[in-house]
Amino acid sequence: MFEAFVLAHIPRDILEGLFVVAIGGMLVSVIRKVASGEMKANSCPQCHRPTSSAYPFCRHCGASLVSSDSSRNRSTR
Numbered sequence: 001m002f003e004a005f006v007l008a009h010i011p012r013d014i015l016e017g018l019f020v021v022a023i024g025g026m027l028v029s030v031i032r033k034v035a036s037g038e039m040k041a042n043s044c045p046q047c048h049r050p051t052s053s054a055y056p057f058c059r060h061c062g063a064s065l066v067s068s069d070s071s072r073n074r075s076t077r
């Protein structure tokens with residue numbers, strides 16, 4: 001009786017363990033990104049308002065958000 005009870009509950013415990021590991025891994029990756037400054041809010045060099053680096057231009061004033069480093073690398077090729 002006891003062995004059957006244990007066998008029936010092992011798969012659920014494994015699933016719960018995987019779930020905890022997956023959530024923990026996600027949290028760790030997010031914390032690492034924040035700590036390394038990867039998710040730091042981007043601000044426009046022209047109007048200094050927060051904007052997203054996903055757009056090539058500022059949503060507020062239309063200034064180019066492409067960094068000088070990337071344009072310099074592009075011109076060397």
Ligand SMILES: [Zn+2]
Pocket residue numbers: 044045046047048049058059060061062063
């Ligand atoms: Zn702007």
